[in-house]
Amino acid sequence: MNGIHDLGGMQDLGHIPYARTEPVFHERWEGRIFALNRCAGAWRKWNLDASRFQRELIPPAEYLRMSYYERWVEGLVALLLKTGLLAREELASGRPSPGTSKVEPLLTPDKVWPFIARGTPANRDVQAQPRFQVGQPVRTVNIHPEGHTRLPRYARDKAGIIVRDHGVFVYPDTNALFQGEQPRHLYCVRFGAQELWGPQANAQDSVYLDLWETYLEAP
Secondary structure, eight states: OOOTTOOTTOSSSOOOOOOTTOOSOSSHHHHHHHHHHHHHHTTOSSOHHHHHHHHHTSOHHHHHHSOHHHHHHHHHHHHHHHTTSSOHHHHHHSSOOTTOOOOOOSSOGGGHHHHHHHOOOOBOOOOOOOSOOTTOEEEEOOOOOSSOOOSOGGGTTOEEEEEEEEEEEOOHHHHTTTSOOOOEEEEEEEEEHHHHHOTTSOTTOEEEEEEEGGGEEOO
């Protein structure tokens, strides 16, 4: 979708600050929100792509006002409500609704580190013939879907070169909408800076994007 989250290539947003000694979490509550997201995700009521899509649905003004982990809070609450793991009355009161039973969490303390170490792998051992080969010229499609996509707005309808085939991975566009993983090949594609930004860009610069097969076509 063409949401406020897809800011690549937009002007007047300033430089992205980089601090070599930046902490993982700037405040203790950020770590708690990270943990809550991982714990709630263990119920498998949604997937990684659905959680990303939920944060993309935050209204633009609110999205820009929020910090990174504030968006995580907003997305998590919305998913908990959608899946029935949380009632609006419970959200308002901060207490369980009368008559509800306590359920043991799936992610107990002894399972936390193995769970984090395993991560959320999206590669799949599926035999699928690749449509493209390393070194092959390609062009990205010009799409503007209403759902989630990993094809950046600034890189649509642009010419590039396949530099690597990563293998077969879960397709986020369908996975985010609970339409199945539909795994397919994921490629690393190199784009010249001038192809993306015009003749004023440095001709020696390139941008590398990991793009699913569906986003590509032969020029």
